[in-house]
Amino acid sequence: MPYLLLKDLPRYECLLEAAKEFPDLDPSAVEAFLHLLHTGDEVFGVTDHNLSDHNISHGRFGVLLLLWRSAQPRPAPSRDADECVPGPRTPAELAEAAGVTRATMTGLIDTLERDGFVKRAPDPIDRRQMSVRLTPAGERFLHEFLPGHFKSIAALLSPLSETERKTLVRLLGKIQDQAAALNPRRAVTLASSPG
Amino acid sequence: MPYLLLKDLPRYECLLEAAKEFPDLDPSAVEAFLHLLHTGDEVFGVTDHNLSDHNISHGRFGVLLLLWRSAQPRPAPSRDADECVPGPRTPAELAEAAGVTRATMTGLIDTLERDGFVKRAPDPIDRRQMSVRLTPAGERFLHEFLPGHFKSIAALLSPLSETERKTLVRLLGKIQDQAAALNPRRAVTLASSPG
DNA sequence: CAATAATCGTTAGGCGGCTAACTGTCTGCC
DNA sequence: GGCAGACAGTTAGCCGCCTAACGATTATTG
Secondary structure, X not given: OOOOXXXXXXXXXHHHHHHHHOOOOOHHHHHHHHHHHHHHHXXXXXXXXXXXXXXXXXXXXXXXXXXXXXXXXXXXXXXXXXXXXXXXXXXXXXXXXXXXXXXXXXXXXXXXXXXXXXXXXXXXXXOOOEEEEEOHHHHHHHHHHHHHHHHHHHHHHOOOOHHHHHHHHHHHHHHHHHHHHXXXXXXXXXXXXXX | OOOOOOOOOOOXXXXXXXXXXXXXXXXXXXXXXXXXXXXXXXXXXXXXXXXXXXXXXXXXXXXXXHHHHHHOOOOOOOXXXXXXXXXXXXXXXHHHHHOOOHHHHHHHHHHHHHOOOEEEEEOOOOOOOEEEEEOHHHHHHHHHHHHHHHHHHHHHXXXXXXXXXXXXXXXXXXXXXXXXXXXXXOOOOOOOOOO
């Protein structure tokens, strides 16, 4: 759907041949790299397909999920301060939690509000801020959609045993760490935590 | 970069708690699902960062790669008919190979041509078609960029042994197959292959 | 208290996906 | 030969992502 390109992955023999021309090409690394992107794309496509049946995009779905988590009554509120994260409310918090810019979040909230899933309200204390909340229609959507969503995810992973899933997560974690080290897109917040 | 949402993955305990409310939620499946999308996103971000240094987007890079493969002199041309795929030339072929629509390919070729990386030429035989080719500048870009690109990929996968890479590809392959089965975005071409 | 700095949400403009519809060209069938 | 249909490429319009910049508001600091 969104991002990959290269629908048909090149065969391993082609990688080996190309490696003759490019000594930096590590065939098994490229193979894993392409499979990772390709699989992510396919998986994304499945869930996006489910969402589009409800006229909801992936980005908007993420916002709804974050708001839903914020709206939970928190049955055991005082156990750990950040047990499952308090939950974002303002556009800036939502953008931070979703990993997009505030400008993007403005657009997402715009369409969600237009379609009646969320509602903006001015913050009476800090008049720079807005407070975004799920509407009843937004909650209704989530309660209707989430069971099928979880079923899709379970179906996607059903070919993998529990052990294989753990292995997959472990291997992906290694790549994540490496990617985070290579990608200085958000400089490490080492000395910034206020305390 | 493009597509995920949910920068901070929820902790496994939260998934377990949420599973109480949603019996369809398979915690290990959701965990693997989220890690897969997240890792794909991180990896994408690394390569996209490299590309943006050259003012090239991921989508355009894919087109350049496809055209570059088409431009190869094919040192051993007659071994297998489709040894490494003949190579797309027209916008429709490029769109098919890249997995995007023809309309999207028009836009990609537009910007690539504007920036001097490719050139359109009318097909003298079938006047509906265009032939897209790499310009010398396009080839030059690839030869400058690809070594670093391959180095990045090798670095990303460097924490994984050869065995782990094979395992990763195998597990991803299972998910790909399952996703393809669940995602009827392109109905299976069972009876269409001409022979 | 005033001036500067920081933050919030938004806007403007660009890119790259998509679908739907259009024009031009070729194919096939009568 | 002529006309309906199929196909190639483009266009128009939507959405979501980005960066850069803006006005409004709050925080900081003298």
